[in-house]
Amino acid sequence: MKLFDVYPIQPIAIVKAKGSYVWDENGQQYLDMYGGHAVISIGHTHPHYVKRITDQLNKVGFYSNSIRIPLQEELAEKLGRISGKPDYQLFLCNSGAEANENALKLASFFNGRSKIISFSRSFHGRTSLAVAVTDNPAIVAPVNRNDQVIFLPFNDEQALEACFDSMGGEISSVIIEGIQGVGGIHEASDTFLQKIRSLCTSHNALFIADSVQCGYGRTGQFFSHDHAGVQADIYTMAKGMGNGFPVAAILIAPHIRPKHGMLGTTFGGNHLACAAALAVLEVIEAENLLENAAQVGTYIRESLRDMPQIQQVRGRGLMIGFEVSPELKDLRKNLLSGSRVFTGEAKPNVIRLLPSLALRKKEADEFLESVREQIQLLAPSLNNVH
Numbered sequence: 001m002k003l004f005d006v007y008p009i010q011p012i013a014i015v016k017a018k019g020s021y022v023w024d025e026n027g028q029q030y031l032d033m034y035g036g037h038a039v040i041s042i043g044h045t046h047p048h049y050v051k052r053i054t055d056q057l058n059k060v061g062f063y064s065n066s067i068r069i070p071l072q073e074e075l076a077e078k079l080g081r082i083s084g085k086p087d088y089q090l091f092l093c094n095s096g097a098e099a100n101e102n103a104l105k106l107a108s109f110f111n112g113r114s115k116i117i118s119f120s121r122s123f124h125g126r127t128s129l130a131v132a133v134t135d136n137p138a139i140v141a142p143v144n145r146n147d148q149v150i151f152l153p154f155n156d157e158q159a160l161e162a163c164f165d166s167m168g169g170e171i172s173s174v175i176i177e178g179i180q181g182v183g184g185i186h187e188a189s190d191t192f193l194q195k196i197r198s199l200c201t202s203h204n205a206l207f208i209a210d211s212v213q214c215g216y217g218r219t220g221q222f223f224s225h226d227h228a229g230v231q232a233d234i235y236t237m238a239k240g241m242g243n244g245f246p247v248a249a250i251l252i253a254p255h256i257r258p259k260h261g262m263l264g265t266t267f268g269g270n271h272l273a274c275a276a277a278l279a280v281l282e283v284i285e286a287e288n289l290l291e292n293a294a295q296v297g298t299y300i301r302e303s304l305r306d307m308p309q310i311q312q313v314r315g316r317g318l319m320i321g322f323e324v325s326p327e328l329k330d331l332r333k334n335l336l337s338g339s340r341v342f343t344g345e346a347k348p349n350v351i352r353l354l355p356s357l358a359l360r361k362k363e364a365d366e367f368l369e370s371v372r373e374q375i376q377l378l379a380p381s382l383n384n385v386h
Contacts, residue, residue: 010336017044020356020363022342030340033367037344038181038213038319038354041240042283046358049243052279053272062270071274078281079251083222085235089252092269096212096238097125099248100175102263103234104129107173107206110256117163117174119154121183124175124210133175135183154180155192160199168203173234178224181213181354184346185314185321193228206233206256212248216240217284217357219317220294227316240357245276289357293317296359303368309375320353321346327379331371334378339370 012030016023020043022030032040042049056071063069072092080086093099108114118124118133125131131139132146150171152159164171174196180186200207209215209232214224216237221227223235233256238248248268252258267273284290297317304313304322311323324331332351335341344352355363 019043019046020359028340030336030342031363031366031370032342033353033355033359034342034344035240035354035356036244038218038239039242039244040356041216041218042243042280042287042289043356043358044244046243046279046283048283048286049276049279052275052282053245056271056275059271061272062267064266065264065269069269069271069274071271071278072269075269075274075277075281078278079249082281082285083235083251084226085251087254088235089254089256089258091250091252091263092273093248093250093265094246094268094273095125095248096236097127097130098265098268099212099236099238099250100124100130100133100208100210101127103208103236103250104133104173104175106234106250106252106256106263107208109262110206111172111204113170113172113205114148115150115167115170115172116148117150117152117160117171119152119176121154121180121186122151122175122177123180123182124177125212154183154186155189157192157195160192160195164199164203168199168205171203171205173206173208174200175208175210177210177212177214178227179214179219179315179319181319181352182346184350185319185352187314187316188225188228190228193225193230197230197232200233208232209235211235212238213354214319216280217290217293217317218319218354219315220290220297221317222290224316224319241280242273242276243280245273247273247277249277284357287358292359293357296361296364299361300353300364300368303364304371307372307375309379310371315353318353318355318357318359321350324349324351328375330378331374334374335370338374338377341367341370 013025014022015025022032076090122135124133131144132149209225211223233253235251241247294317301313304310313322332343
């Protein structure tokens with residue numbers, strides 16, 4: 001049997017990882033500035049994380065949500081406190097797409113409506129409803145097309161107001177990433193998020209803050225939407241929540257009431273997933289990783305902006321994107337092959353950085369020096385640009 005060939009794969013097999021570094025089967029070390037799509041939040045194989053999961057596995061790894069799981073209650077308390085949302089409710093699931101599916105479904109249950117507003121360049125997942133609200137026709141199968149979804153221009157307050165003016169009574173929810181990841185590290189403006197909040201409130205629609213990639217401390221605040229001073233009705237999260245263990249969740253505002261059977265999951269909130277998620281929060285708190293993400297991220301962005309060859313540096317904290325010119329189209333490829341640095345991309349010409357929130361300044365300097373070296377090798381004439 002062969003693997004279903006849907007991923008463009010680098011010919012590298014990672015066999016060991018620690019902190020912000022990984023090693024391949026030949027013993028070659030790489031600096032990880034991508035964290036497996038923003039998944040590695042506290043660093044690879046953090047000793048507290050490994051011990052928390054190992055200890056739990058030696059007790060019980062899984063039982064169903066038909067019984068009380070005290071670890072879920074412990075996670076809810078800690079997550080509510082650290083996120084600044086202690087009065088919210090927690091529903092645990094397994095992936096970002098599943099979190100967004102449940103959020104959109106819950107909104108429709110809440111107000112009995114079916115229209116959803118999403119935005120240009122958005123990415124919300126690959127399952128049925130999550131992909132329907134994703135602005136990428138190439139990954140939307142015919143069976144996933146949904147005429148209930150309205151796509152509006154990102155950060156366009158007038159278009160948003162006009163949509164609510166014409167069909168506000170039909171809109172169930174608005175879903176938005178605080179910073180678009182796959183879309184190229186584009187940040188929703190504070191005023192745009194505030195406008196979403198006010199319009200949702202006045203029309204009894206729900207504001208869904210997709211924090212799957214841009215949340216969990218990555219921007220220096222727990223949720224990137226927090227920078228705008230707004231409270232969403234539902235926050236979705238995954239990726240950094242488990243540092244590699246599959247775990248996801250939605251935080252649900254107190255005015256949204258549950259009932260038995262409304263949502264459900266087999267594996268969500270299992271013992272091992274909760275142990276992993278608790279370990280992540282414990283390390284984030286003990287090591288002040290939100291502050292570290294803010295400080296090291298600012299340092300990287302300012303350093304990149306000082307390079308005249310780099311264009312349009314965007315982002316907050318350790319969610320960073322920068323555009324490269326045609327002369328530097330191979331920069332990402334050469335960072336990997338020449339400098340042994342993993343980065344990400346967003347089409348057509350954005351390099352994305354999503355490293356561990358525990359990234360140290362010396363590792364940031366290592367990355368920045370690699371960028372300078374590869375620019376010099378690719379396009380030495382650009383070094384004369386000022």
